[in-house]
Amino acid sequence: MNAAEMVPPAVEGVVVTGRIGPRYTEILTADALAFVAGLHRRFDARRLERLAARAARQARFDAGERPDFLPETAAIRAGDWRVAPAPADLTDRRVEITGPVDRKMIVNALNSGANVFMGDFEDATCPTWANLIDGQLNLKDRWAGAIDFVDARNGKTYALKANPAVLIIRPRGWHLPESHVTVDGATLSGALFDFGLYAFHCAKAALAAGSGPYFYLPKMESHLEARLWNDVFAHAEATLGLPAASIRCTVLIETLPAAFEMDEILYELRERITGLNCGRWDYIFSFIKTLRAHRDCLLPDRAKVVMGKAFLGNYAELLVRTCHRRGAFAMGGMAAQIPIKNDPERNAAALAKVKADKEREAREGHDGTWVAHPDLVGVAKAVFDDKMPAPNQLGFLPADRVIGRDDLLAIHEGSRSEAGLRENIRVGVQYVEAWLGGRGAVPIYNLMEDAATAEISRTQIWQWLHFGATLEDGRTVDEALFRTCLGEEMERVRGEIGAEAYDAGRFPQAIALFEQLILSDRLEAFLTLPAYRLVA
Ligand SMILES: CC(=O)SCCNC(=O)CCNC(=O)[C@H](O)C(C)(C)COP(=O)(O)OP(=O)(O)OC[C@H]1O[C@@H](n2cnc3c(N)ncnc32)[C@H](O)[C@@H]1OP(=O)(O)O
Numbered sequence: 001m002n003a004a005e006m007v008p009p010a011v012e013g014v015v016v017t018g019r020i021g022p023r024y025t026e027i028l029t030a031d032a033l034a035f036v037a038g039l040h041r042r043f044d045a046r047r048l049e050r051l052a053a054r055a056a057r058q059a060r061f062d063a064g065e066r067p068d069f070l071p072e073t074a075a076i077r078a079g080d081w082r083v084a085p086a087p088a089d090l091t092d093r094r095v096e097i098t099g100p101v102d103r104k105m106i107v108n109a110l111n112s113g114a115n116v117f118m119g120d121f122e123d124a125t126c127p128t129w130a131n132l133i134d135g136q137l138n139l140k141d142r143w144a145g146a147i148d149f150v151d152a153r154n155g156k157t158y159a160l161k162a163n164p165a166v167l168i169i170r171p172r173g174w175h176l177p178e179s180h181v182t183v184d185g186a187t188l189s190g191a192l193f194d195f196g197l198y199a200f201h202c203a204k205a206a207l208a209a210g211s212g213p214y215f216y217l218p219k220m221e222s223h224l225e226a227r228l229w230n231d232v233f234a235h236a237e238a239t240l241g242l243p244a245a246s247i248r249c250t251v252l253i254e255t256l257p258a259a260f261e262m263d264e265i266l267y268e269l270r271e272r273i274t275g276l277n278c279g280r281w282d283y284i285f286s287f288i289k290t291l292r293a294h295r296d297c298l299l300p301d302r303a304k305v306v307m308g309k310a311f312l313g314n315y316a317e318l319l320v321r322t323c324h325r326r327g328a329f330a331m332g333g334m335a336a337q338i339p340i341k342n343d344p345e346r347n348a349a350a351l352a353k354v355k356a357d358k359e360r361e362a363r364e365g366h367d368g369t370w371v372a373h374p375d376l377v378g379v380a381k382a383v384f385d386d387k388m389p390a391p392n393q394l395g396f397l398p399a400d401r402v403i404g405r406d407d408l409l410a411i412h413e414g415s416r417s418e419a420g421l422r423e424n425i426r427v428g429v430q431y432v433e434a435w436l437g438g439r440g441a442v443p444i445y446n447l448m449e450d451a452a453t454a455e456i457s458r459t460q461i462w463q464w465l466h467f468g469a470t471l472e473d474g475r476t477v478d479e480a481l482f483r484t485c486l487g488e489e490m491e492r493v494r495g496e497i498g499a500e501a502y503d504a505g506r507f508p509q510a511i512a513l514f515e516q517l518i519l520s521d522r523l524e525a526f527l528t529l530p531a532y533r534l535v536a
Pocket residue numbers: 097098099100104105106108109120123124281282334338339371372373374441442443447448449450452453
């Protein structure tokens with residue numbers, strides 16, 4: 001790389017502070033930065049307004065109010081309208097694999113036999129500058145037909161096969177900043193950065209290849225946030241010279257407030273949306289967070305908060321009915337189990353759990369599902385092939401049971417155990433440690449852990465401690481118990497992963513952050529916000 005290539009181009013008002021690595025200026029071109037700056041200038045004030053609205057609504061929940069359907073949008077819920085039909089390559093989405101946007105993952109996922117690959121800048125990615133820009137380069141290379149490579153570490157060749165999975169990109173949520181770029185002195189939004197660069201570099205190539213610029217939209221809390229995305233998409237289409245409504249999206253319903261606005265979210269995005277997805281892990285996290293001031297909403301052990309029951313079962317049923325009534329896909333979510341190497345018996349048990357989860361989803365009327373690993377594609381596909389002979393089950397409407405506010409707030413039954421507390425500590429700290437090291441998706445105790453699952457561990461301990469929850473052995477969760485367990489569990493982790501790996505990691509920093517998040521009087525909105533300050 002020559003000296004000129006090490007410097008991002010000058011664009012008025014734009015300052016890039018991230019290190020410029022090899023090929024980064026292929027992504028950070030003057031025109032791309034100007035486009036992203038234009039998104040910021042036009043939309044960032046509205047984004048900040050929406051974040052302030054989240055905080056204001058949360059203050060009302062903290063004062064005792066409970067989430068409910070909005071009276072002012074009753075006509076939209078009652079009205080007779082449908083979303084635009086899905087593009088041809090998204091009419092059969094029975095298996096979607098997800099994963100971070102590193103080069104190997106992308107090739108493996110596109111070749112996995114899944115219908116769709118969701119390339120993730122969100123839950124599965126720690127947004128270090130290098131992860132983001134390398135990810136954008138990999139995606140650009142995918143559409144340029146230049147993603148094949150040889151892994152220098154082991155000489156293994158990675159090459160895209162025929163009929164790869166359809167690519168959908170998940171940008172970060174509205175709340176995360178991109179601290180390496182400022183526009184007119186203000187920090188850029190992570191969502192606009194991820195979306196803007198992918199749309200700028202890849203939208204036309206994706207359309208030319210017979211697909212399109214497709215997005216999964218995470219962590220929204222209201223239909224007004226969906227309206228903002230819709231306006232961003234319309235502006236991007238006009239500015240980049242794309243056909244109107246050629247940007248298509250799927251929205252994750254993974255916050256409790258959004259579950260009360262599913263119709264409204266579909267309506268706001270009706271020209272572009274193809275479906276909603278049950279993002280179960282963030283949904284559990286959001287349930288705890290939204291109802292953090294409500295003592296009667298204490299949850300049992302994380303392992304007992306399962307799909308098909310209580311608030312999770314009711315929300316999935318409402319999502320299927322809402323989607324199918326509007327001609328939108330109702331996508332299932334991710335089972336946490338991943339293949340277990342070198343232990344056929346435990347591996348078979350893990351795969352059986354994934355299969356049971358997919359059977360439940362197919363039975364409930366979902367049009368497809370998510371898997372975390374290529375070896376799970378066949379498991380999920382076999383279930384949906386068996387139970388869903390047509391490309392989707394848009395024609396299926398669940399029994400006409402009214403699902404009201406109390407159903408969406410129904411608490412899972414079960415006890416709270418010290419083992420559950422200790423497991424949350426071990427998983428939470430190990431995840432934060434991995435994240436600080438730049439990894440957003442990690443296998444921990446043979447389960448897939450990412451930002452959403454780790455948030456459950458974090459907020460659950462905070463909730464139990466905050467309310468002085470009683471464990472099944474009669475003990476109360478308090479600071480002393482938490483500290484004792486934290487110390488002992490970190491010793492256990494040290495033993496499990498070995499002193500050398502432990503000492504080479506960032507455990508002191510991870511423990512300090514985790515402890516601070518748990519012991520804080522105020523529940524931090526996202527653990528990735530303070531954690532980002534440690535990696536940025
Ligand atoms: C709550 C939510 O938001 S869910 C969505 C976000 N989360 C995710 O996307 C998690 C996706 N899954 C993963 O990242 C990974 O499967 C992990 C981290 C859980 C486990 O990864 P690993 O430890 O590397 O798994 P493992 O060693 O079994 O991998 C075997 C091979 O499969 C590949 N692989 C594993 N998962 C994936 C994936 N999701 N996509 C593509 N390839 C994958 C590995 O790269 C490896 O390839 P190789 O043989 O060419 O070296």
